[in-house]
Amino acid sequence: MKMVKKYAGVMLCAAVSLSLAACGPQESSSEKTSSKGSELVVWEDKEKSIGIKDAVAEFEKEHDIKVKVVEKPYAQQIEDLRMDGPAGTGPDVLTMPGDQIGTAVTEGLIKELNVEKDVQSLYTDASIQSQMVDQKLYGLPKAVETTVLFYNKDLISEDELPQTLEEWYDYSKKTADGSKFGFLALFDQIYYAQSVMGGYGGYIFGKDKDGNDDPSDLGINNEGAVKGAELIQKFYQDGLFPAGIVGEQGINVLESLFTEGKAAAIISGPWNVEAFSKAGIDYGITKLPKLENGKNMSSFIGVKSYNVSAFSKHAELAQELAVFLANEKNSKKRYEQTKEVPAVQSLASDKAIMKSEAARAVTEQSRFSEQTPNIPEMNEIWTPADSALQTIATGKADPKKALDQAAETAKGQMKAKHSGT
Numbered sequence: 001m002k003m004v005k006k007y008a009g010v011m012l013c014a015a016v017s018l019s020l021a022a023c024g025p026q027e028s029s030s031e032k033t034s035s036k037g038s039e040l041v042v043w044e045d046k047e048k049s050i051g052i053k054d055a056v057a058e059f060e061k062e063h064d065i066k067v068k069v070v071e072k073p074y075a076q077q078i079e080d081l082r083m084d085g086p087a088g089t090g091p092d093v094l095t096m097p098g099d100q101i102g103t104a105v106t107e108g109l110i111k112e113l114n115v116e117k118d119v120q121s122l123y124t125d126a127s128i129q130s131q132m133v134d135q136k137l138y139g140l141p142k143a144v145e146t147t148v149l150f151y152n153k154d155l156i157s158e159d160e161l162p163q164t165l166e167e168w169y170d171y172s173k174k175t176a177d178g179s180k181f182g183f184l185a186l187f188d189q190i191y192y193a194q195s196v197m198g199g200y201g202g203y204i205f206g207k208d209k210d211g212n213d214d215p216s217d218l219g220i221n222n223e224g225a226v227k228g229a230e231l232i233q234k235f236y237q238d239g240l241f242p243a244g245i246v247g248e249q250g251i252n253v254l255e256s257l258f259t260e261g262k263a264a265a266i267i268s269g270p271w272n273v274e275a276f277s278k279a280g281i282d283y284g285i286t287k288l289p290k291l292e293n294g295k296n297m298s299s300f301i302g303v304k305s306y307n308v309s310a311f312s313k314h315a316e317l318a319q320e321l322a323v324f325l326a327n328e329k330n331s332k333k334r335y336e337q338t339k340e341v342p343a344v345q346s347l348a349s350d351k352a353i354m355k356s357e358a359a360r361a362v363t364e365q366s367r368f369s370e371q372t373p374n375i376p377e378m379n380e381i382w383t384p385a386d387s388a389l390q391t392i393a394t395g396k397a398d399p400k401k402a403l404d405q406a407a408e409t410a411k412g413q414m415k416a417k418h419s420g421t
Contacts, residue, residue, distance in 0.1 A: 038314055039066040040321055043091040045074040045304070051334035052325055059324055067321065074304060078104050085109065085311035092318035093325075095142065098130030098303035102375040105133045111308045113137045113319055122328065126371050127343035130303040133374070135210075139305035140326040141343035142334065146299045146369045147195065148361040149289065150258065150272070151265040153282045161265075164290045165196065165231070165297060168265070172240040175264065181242065184254050185267040187232040188246045188393040190220070190385035191300060192267060194370075197228030198298035199291045204373050204381055215377040215414055220385055221403035229392055229399035236393045246393050269302075270358045273339060285357045287365040296368040303343065303372075335359075380413035 044052060049069045056067045070091070072080060077094045081104075084090035096104065104110045115137060120128050127141035151161060162168045162183075172182030186192045194202070201224025206217030219225060235241045244253040255272065257263040259279035267288065276283055288297035306322040308315055324330065331342035335353055341362050342353070353359050372378070388406035391397035397405075 036064045037066075038317070039068055040092040040314060040318055041090070042067060042069045042321070042325075043072050043077050043080075043094040044069050045095055046071050048334075048338050048340070051337040051340070052330065053337075054333060055325055055330040059321055063317070063320075065317070075100075078109060081109050081309060081311075082107070085309055088311070090311050091309055092312040092314055093322050094307055094309060095304055096139075096307055097372075098127075098141075098301075098305060099372040099374050099378055101131060101138055101305075101307075102133055102373075103379065104307070105138055106376050109310055110138050111310050111312070111315055111319075113139065113308065113322070115140070115319070115323060119323065122345060123343050124345050124348070124366075126301050126366070126369070127303045130301070130371055130374055131305055131307075134212075139307040140322055141303050141305050142326050142331065143304040143338075143340035144343045144362070144366065145270055145302045145304075145341065146362055146365050147192065147267050147269050147288065148358070148365050149265055149286050150268050150276065151284050151286070152258065152261060152263070153284055154261065155264040158284055158286075161286070162289060164292055166292045168289060169231075169235065169240065171264075172235070173238065176240045178239070178242075179262065181257060181263045182240065183235075183265045184241060184245060184257065184263045185235075186245060186250050186254060187235065187241075188250060188386065188390045190382065190389060193228070193232055193385075193389050195267070195288055195297040195299050196232055196291070197225040198370060199295045200224035200228040200293065202226075202228055203370075204378070205375070213373045213375045213377075215375060215418070218407050218411060220381065220410070221400070221407040225403055226400045229389070229403060232389070233392050233395070233399055237395055241393075243394075246390055270339070270341065270362055273358050285361040287361055287368070299365055299369045300372040301366060301369045304340070377414045377418050380410050380417065384409040384413070 042056070049071050052069065056069060060067050074095045075097055078096050078100050081090050081094060120137065123141050124144065127144050131137055131139040131141065162171050168183040175182040187196065194204070202222055203219035205213040205215055206219060208214040242253065244250065254266055255268070258266045259276060259281055261281070288299060290296050306326050308318045308322055312318045328344050328346060331344050332347060332350065332353070334340065335342050339356065339358070341359050347353055348363055384406040388397070388402040391402050392399050
């Protein structure tokens, strides 16, 4: 899901021991005294505050302060901060998608964190990198997610699962009849299509000499991206994907077909685990399949993080709270309540977490995943790329021409909106 873009779908692991919970700038005795009786405001994701309830109570007791937790959709929080921050009604700590970090930093909405390197090293490389801009840290990862394959065990067993996307194409040709389908994916969206295009060598941005995303090097229309798009087009042209899964309502159609038992397998993310369980589907979850070139389908890693508002009047205490919420102990507790995979390296092998099929699938798929670009220029990629993929899916354009047009549009928008930044 576009947890990164609009929303965006799967996750890894996050840690910091309690002894390190107060890392970062230390308050002087006068600052600690003045913080007594203060109130910190935390914006947490919808229906996820239960995951930090105990940690918040512990922090309140330890610091003799109040922490008010407000639930808001996490992809919307930066938008709300633009208005509420300057007005003095915003949070001290918020949560946001990793791909919004660059924009938030450029706009001066979040503060740089002063956290020790040994604390940073506790998190998976991809998750901590999602919080870096120009080698500076702006957040701590709390959860990781990436897309995975869900399959209906009543329609196909684990032993029967095709191992490559091309084999899924063959399986779908045998099973799709217009009302029932084999394999489905929202390949008219770059968030999902990049899994194929990336596996053949397509990419969003290249890297500069320091390993940072380079917006001058755009790879959404290179040879590998085009090859991936040609394979994607075959699923639509040959009637293996219903017309209804193209466009804004596509995600609803895809999920409905799966919960109604009319699709053997779909690409989705851990955000649907609860919904599919409530629907009574006997499903399995595994990593994405390989491609005919032997490479595994790639995917974007989405990272949720705790960040400190630039408008916070208690920034040092807010940072301490962010570190505390994201430490190993509290990350594990949060997982137990929310089932969102933490971003702490040590928890990737935690037996209690790895009992979950979803957590195992996310962890395995993460090996083949790429960080969702977090630079502001990424905002200019989503719409042109999606528009191109929709014309490819509906057969209105040749894959190369469509992707060339998307690249040209994206470059024009980047030049107009980001030159000199």
